[in-house]
Amino acid sequence: MTSIPYASVRRAAPTDGTGRGVAALLAAFTVAVFWSTALTNILAAAISILAIIRWVQYRPAFLLRHPLNLACLGFLGWVVLRDVAAGAALQEIASSINHLRVIGFVVLWSPLFLLERNAGVVAGALVCSLAAYACAALALLAWYGQLPYPSSPFDASLPRGLHEAVHALRTRAPDITGPIMLAAIFGALQWALDHPARRRQLVAFAALATAALFLASLRRSSHLGFILCALVFLLINRHRLSAGRARMALVAAAVAFPVLMWGPAGDGLQRAAHGGLEFLHATPEVRMQRSTSESERLQFWSVASGIVREHPVFGSSMARYFDEHIAMAKSLPDEFPRHGNPHNEYLYVLGAVGPLGLLLFLAIPLAAWRATARHPERRKLLALYLAAALPNMLVNSFTIDMIPGHFHALALLAIVFPGAATEKVRPA
Template sequence: MSLATFRARIPAINSWLLAGVCASIPLTVAPAYWLTAVMLLLWLAEGRFVAKFRALADEPLVWICLAYYGVFVASLFWSDDLEWGRRMLGRQNFFLLAPLYFSVARREHVGRYISAFLASVAFCEALALYNWAQMHVWPGLPDGIRVDKGADDTAPFVDRILYAPALALAGYLAGHRLLFDTSGTKMRLVYAGLLATTAFNLVISGGRAGLVGFLALLTLLAFQRFARRPVLAAAVSALLVGGIVIGGYAGNDYFRMRADRVVNELEHYEELPKASVSQRLIYWQNALRIFRDAPLAGVGIGDYPEVYRAVNERYTPAWAPAWNPHNHYLYVLTSTGLLGGVLLVALLGVPLLRRGHDDSRRRMRRALPLLFMVICLFESYLMRSNTSLMYVVFLALLWSPARESRA
């Protein structure tokens, strides 16, 4: 094979590598780094840099991702704890890789990328269902593959904090294929089964933020399906959301315990300094105090833990200090100030509101930012490796331009 022939095949090879990255999202994130490294080497070997950079320069989302990453880099200049700052910056390195993913992603292969992601999620769900059965139905079964994070976690590779958002997006994508992209009865049954299995996995996973995000996407899906009949869409979404919540509460002890705990902790949060919901309320209050004192530039990505410790000791000494506010909006505002907040709004708002091509991806483009707008209320999800990878990669493949196929 000549060098020219090999270079001509690189886009097709990299497209398969990107599918592998999609498959790694609900798993451990380590394979994504290796696949991305190979992808980058091949991208460099391919050449055609003028055409590549010209295409990237025309995509505003690439600039937004880089600017968003750059504001955290800039905040290191007013951070005293550079070691912690570099550690936190490393959790967001996938935003720096956004140009590579945008350059590699091919619109004609979007189905491949989504299928790889759904297949990986389905594999994880099968393992999680086995874990649930072993824990609650047939305890005599051999132990399955299960993450060593919490006694009630059923997820096989990552804890419920990272597992549930991947399930939420997978549930929407399965529902989208069921309603819009599949015509055969057999495949409709496959995606209906995957949607139902995903909903059940969310109920048993204990991931509350992911479940709320999934319910928001389910509502979006209903309104997309009945776009010209909003009353019917509202009724269908209410039926689906209510059915999942009521069914989960009535039929699953773990779900009921987690739901009851939320209500109790909201009512008595000042008396429960070790409870997760009450801790979040205190984290948010103290983060707002930090932002109030440094609204323009924040305290820097490296200094949040130390500044929070001082604020916590002054206002809420009964609560343990935290290394992040468990709310991504407050994380960005306290670390980088108003400029970071503006860039976060652009990162989530532009893909939600921007008018794209009227193609098969137009509905999915709304789902991705909506999911993260919801779940970022409860955790710093764009600072977590698996979920930040999910956002950047799906942003790239949903907004990738048309290209001539070289497969």
């Protein structure tokens, strides 16, 4: 293995005013993802241009040998190859790449995350934005008795300025309270354990975000994901738990869990279990008449499974997938939603680019895991993030939805790349 010369490190990660400008731009982008799709796209374009300049000016070729970048490029390369083999036009291939652009952002933006500072400002902007959202959600619940969620009742008589703000919270609430909130909660707790200097602030944030997640959110997958992340958190920190602390943690959990389940979380999980069982035991005709979240997902998955059966080896190709999904759905009764998104990232990738494509897709988190082998603190954060993100991909779209997708790219970049320029790399 060879190490990167110091001069290359300094060029790839400048520490002058330009570096501070990059940090500010990344922080603005992180905040924008919460509130504005248009601003998110504008800032993503600006960051991409800046990253291209950094690639051309400083030529950090060692990043192309980084395991995470190799995995991302391998997956995108297979997507292109499969589209070409399917006879897709150049415009269709470009559309497929644009559809998965957040994976490309990991490679393109990696020179901007070699400094710990840039990762730190992204994490700080994320925590501040989530704290602001949690305060707003809990305040809306306490004052108006409403949840900022698309399926919750919405009082149109709210004051004009508040009406628009609540509408913005409602439309983005499912994404905001998804895996990124889980990862932020447990990442903050983990950082508080490893870095006691900001322990009080981080624990306060985690408590605030947890309250908003369970009391002011209907995101059932996150309520279940919280339990999994808590188990991973305890596993990571098992060496720090004495018998007395373990008993205290169990008592606290026994008291807190019924309280949290008393609110929307408990009701939502009961409805999810009941709706899923009802759907599984219903006749096909009755199934198509149901419009619950559970029944819709089961319907989506049945169609996606059909595409996998029709294209078991190489998939339908990314360029053809959505047309095939909708065409297959049309064979079902009219009540079936005409939707090309299967709400299961693994079924989607398997149906679009086959088993090899799915393996290449799964190689991305595995490569991130390998890249953090020498950084125990960052590996803990990555473990918590993957515990929140990977199970969620079973029931939701992720990289193909832009809000969670952008956060997915930011999480991988901020956890994996800081300090990568000073490590030894294996020649390609």
